[in-house]
Amino acid sequence: MDEGEEKFGQIYFAVLGAVALAFGAAELIASAGGGFTWGILDSSGATDPLFLPWRAIILLSVGFFYLSSVKDFAEVHQLAKSVMGSIMIWIVAGMAIWSRIASSIPGEETWFNSLDGFLASYAPPYCPEMFLLPFSLVIVYYIFKAGETEK
Amino acid sequence: MPLSVDERWDLIDKISKQTVTFGAYKHTLKDAIAELTVKPLTGIPVAIAVIYGFWSFFCDFAGTLFTDGFMVKLFDEHWLPWLQSVFPGGLGNPLYALMVDAGHIENGVLVASDTCFESFGVLTSGLFVPFGVVLWAVVAFYLMFAILEDVGYLPRLAVLVDTILHKIGLHGYAIVPTFLSLGCNVPGVTAVRPLETRKQRFLMITLLAVFIPCGAQIGIMQDLVPELIGWIFLTLAIGYLGFGFILNKIVPGKSPELVMDVPPYQMPMLRNIASKLWIRTSRFLLVAVPFVMLGCLIVGLMYLTGAMDWLAAVFGPLLMGWFGVPAETVAPLIAGFLRKDLAVGMIGGLMEQGIMTTFQVFTSVVLLCIYFPCLATFVMMLKEENWKEFLGSIASLVAMVFIYGGLIHLVGIMLGVA
Numbered sequence: 001m002d003e004g005e006e007k008f009g010q011i012y013f014a015v016l017g018a019v020a021l022a023f024g025a026a027e028l029i030a031s032a033g034g035g036f037t038w039g040i041l042d043s044s045g046a047t048d049p050l051f052l053p054w055r056a057i058i059l060l061s062v063g064f065f066y067l068s069s070v071k072d073f074a075e076v077h078q079l080a081k082s083v084m085g086s087i088m089i090w091i092v093a094g095m096a097i098w099s100r101i102a103s104s105i106p107g108e109e110t111w112f113n114s115l116d117g118f119l120a121s122y123a124p125p126y127c128p129e130m131f132l133l134p135f136s137l138v139i140v141y142y143i144f145k146a147g148e149t150e151k
Numbered sequence: 152m153p154l155s156v157d158e159r160w161d162l163i164d165k166i167s168k169q170t171v172t173f174g175a176y177k178h179t180l181k182d183a184i185a186e187l188t189v190k191p192l193t194g195i196p197v198a199i200a201v202i203y204g205f206w207s208f209f210c211d212f213a214g215t216l217f218t219d220g221f222m223v224k225l226f227d228e229h230w231l232p233w234l235q236s237v238f239p240g241g242l243g244n245p246l247y248a249l250m251v252d253a254g255h256i257e258n259g260v261l262v263a264s265d266t267c268f269e270s271f272g273v274l275t276s277g278l279f280v281p282f283g284v285v286l287w288a289v290v291a292f293y294l295m296f297a298i299l300e301d302v303g304y305l306p307r308l309a310v311l312v313d314t315i316l317h318k319i320g321l322h323g324y325a326i327v328p329t330f331l332s333l334g335c336n337v338p339g340v341t342a343v344r345p346l347e348t349r350k351q352r353f354l355m356i357t358l359l360a361v362f363i364p365c366g367a368q369i370g371i372m373q374d375l376v377p378e379l380i381g382w383i384f385l386t387l388a389i390g391y392l393g394f395g396f397i398l399n400k401i402v403p404g405k406s407p408e409l410v411m412d413v414p415p416y417q418m419p420m421l422r423n424i425a426s427k428l429w430i431r432t433s434r435f436l437l438v439a440v441p442f443v444m445l446g447c448l449i450v451g452l453m454y455l456t457g458a459m460d461w462l463a464a465v466f467g468p469l470l471m472g473w474f475g476v477p478a479e480t481v482a483p484l485i486a487g488f489l490r491k492d493l494a495v496g497m498i499g500g501l502m503e504q505g506i507m508t509t510f511q512v513f514t515s516v517v518l519l520c521i522y523f524p525c526l527a528t529f530v531m532m533l534k535e536e537n538w539k540e541f542l543g544s545i546a547s548l549v550a551m552v553f554i555y556g557g558l559i560h561l562v563g564i565m566l567g568v569a
Contacts, residue, residue: 051206106224
């Protein structure tokens with residue numbers, strides 16, 4: 001990993017960490033106060049209120065993982081923290097997507113959902129982890145870079 | 152001609168010079184990630200995320216997709232009405248009641264059941280519970296379990312919880328039988344063999360039999376009382392740790408340390424996952440299906456002969472007075488000896504008939520978890536323990552049920568919900 005890549009990684013994951021922390025704090029407050037939906041952002045826990053506080057704890061941890069990885073980002077133990085933070089986002093966002101897939105297949109009254117009902121299942125609002133998911137994928141580049149260095 | 156000691160050491164030197172590379176080992180990214188998952192500060196949030204993923208997958212796969220999405224429709228809208236229309240005898244007939252639908256009383260009139268949870272026939276509840284609910288819960292559980300096992304996460308979880316489990320006389324490895332028991336208590340009880348001392352095995356078996364609900368039971372709970380499941384797990388976890396701590400102080404014997412090999416993380420192999428899933432699920436079904444159907448038959452016969460009413464009259468005051476649950480709970484408690492999932496399903500039936508309050512449902516489900524292991528686990532306990540230990544487990548179990556069940560009732564009274 002060259003210096004430019006390291007610098008970019010530091011700034012990028014510092015910003016992503018701050019956003020994850022903010023989302024985590026919002027979800028924690030939401031879980032105490034019954035949740036909220038703001039435009040396409042959903043922290044209502046309407047489907048699974050039990051999961052909301054746990055999601056908040058995970059997001060806060062992701063934020064701390066990212067932020068603590070920023071110093072000396074290219075060092076393998078520091079990079080591992082960002083990788084771990086991203087994996088945690090993949091788990092939570094992956095399960096949010098899986099939840100939509102699972103509920104989109106069966107219909108309300110019929111065996112299978114209609115096409116409209118199926119597509120409607122994937123419409124917004126989305127939970128914060130789903131917004132973070134594409135941004136967390138940047139870590140894949142750094143994983144490949146670390147692999148090259150190890151070789 | 153045998154080599155002398157010096158010659159052997161020379162030979163070892165020669166081989167090692169040719170095969171071993173010496174130098175400073177540089178940590179790889181995989182090593183660094185592996186370290187993060189065992190250090191408490193970073194490992195605990197990761198464990199929360201992993202368990203979150205495990206549980207979310209379980210709920211959506213078993214609950215949303217299969218049970219609610221397809222099986223409830225199949226059994227309640229097609230199978231039950233079809234059997235109700237074609238099976239000879241009709242409502243009130245003893246054979247019909249045993250095989251299809253016992254019905255229930257509404258305003259003094261015997262009415263047909265709307266769901267397979269209520270009907271309680273061998274061909275309705277007896278098939279719906281194992282195939283409509285439990286099968287999918289077990290598949291989801293064992294799939295995730297096999298993935299975690301093959302990725303190499305479970306040994307790390309064992310290291311992470313080692314300190315906590317030492318407080319109850321066990322060590323980190325105990326997380327494996329505990330986790331396995333969340334699928335089915337039978338393999339969980341078998342998995343205590345690697346624990347070194349008889350004390351540790353006794354503690355583990357007793358705690359598993361009392362405080363760990365099986366995947367089948369969890370599947371039914373998730374389907375019937377999803378809003379209570381967090382509280383049920385919290386109550387069971389407090390019991391597991393609290394009574395474990397007490398048992399550790401009371402039971403004589405040693406709880407030595409264990410050195411565990413923690414393998415590196417690796418990509419799981421599809422073939423391994425598939426074969427583990429198949430072996431565990433098919434074994435589970437072989438045990439579960441006959442017991443569920445037998446349970447329906449026995450409970451149905453007890454209702455028909457009046458034995459259930461007699462038992463409800465005898466145990467009713469105890470259940471009401473000490474545990475705060477209605478006398479009708481006696482039927483699920485009896486069925487629970489054969490299959491706990493079936494028994495939770497029966498509580499669902501009582502709930503749908505409006506016989507129980509929410510707190511009574513909560514208490515009944517917790518009681519069902521802790522009051523006695525199912526028959527299959529009971530047999531396995533007999534096999535794994537000697538008579539003295541077995542009687543000790545049963546005595547501990549009875550004491551725990553009365554103390555903990557009474558405590559839950561007391562907390563309910565103090566909170567004004569019981």
